[in-house]
Amino acid sequence: MKIRAHETFSIRKGWIHKGVKNILVYPRLFTDKNINPCDILGIGTNMVKSLRYWMTAVGIMEEVSEGNQKVQKLTRLGEIIDEYDKYYEEDGTNWLLHYMLAKNEELATAWYWFFNIFKINSFDKQLFVRELSEFLHTEYDYDGSEKMLGDEFDCIIKTYCSKGKDVSPEDINECPLTDLRLIEVSDNKDYKKHTPDRDAIHPLIILAVISEQAYISKKKEVLITDLLNKECNVGRIFNLDRATCFYYLEQLQKGGYLEIVRTAGLDVIQLKQQYDFYDIIVSYYQAINGVNINE
Helix, strand or coil, rough: CCCCCCCCCCCCCCHHHHHHHHHHHCCCCCCCCCCHHHHHHCCCHHHHHHHHHHHCCCCCEEEEECEEEEEEEHHHHHHHHHHHCCCCCCCCHHHHHHHHHCCCCCCCCCHHHHHHCCCCCCEEEHHHHHHHHHHHHHHHCCCCCCCHHHHHHHHHHHHHCCCCCCCCCCHHHHHHHHHCCCCECCCCCCCCCCCCCCCCCHHHHHHHHHHCCCCCCCCCCEEHHHHHCCCCHHHHHHHCHHHHHHHHHHHHCCCCEEECCCCCCCCEEEEEECCCHHHHHHHHHHHHCCCCCCC
């Protein structure tokens, strides 16, 4: 369980690419006392700590021990993205980073709670802090200060809620995950979870998540209610309602990846095979680059 490991900074545009580029040159970038990461990355001390945290929390970097020092290297996901989307520009990359973050109960506990456990769609800071505090106390016997939990609220809002239509595309302070529009300001100035527009997410990203969760649960047949309601599956992670979820499932059925089986009160999907999460991600990048993935 981690709270406020981000040093109050959300991910900023260009950060992940900059971090990846430099750990490939300096594998001990964040741990070697003879290296000054502030000079190399061009950001301050607290931002360096934040970037190190975010690269791990979104699953693109891992730290392994070599002797008495930790070495930073790319995960398999990090290697795939570095090969196909080096500058982290594709929408699918942002959806993948969001998925990795929102399922990461260990390192991004507030994100995991917000998307998987907190089922209230319209909320303000006071409600968020109260409900998160109750969850942390119940699950971890942790009683964080109101300020710390308020910082989690602020960072989640900065991660997903854009400052507005007047923000320049070159605004490096804006988090790239705001493009997903998973949180919006409601009419009464509170916040609300937002269901993505149809076609906002590539169907293969949906398939990757469904397949990984099916593999974890050791199932090739999955209840559609589980897709919508189970922690870390597409309904919770992507704020999908039933209609939008069915839309994506129908696209995947047309593509021959799964079959929707409708029975009296027990709708399920049957995956055509056991898909590998990373293979599907590669297929996604090949598909958007015009490669025929069925060849």
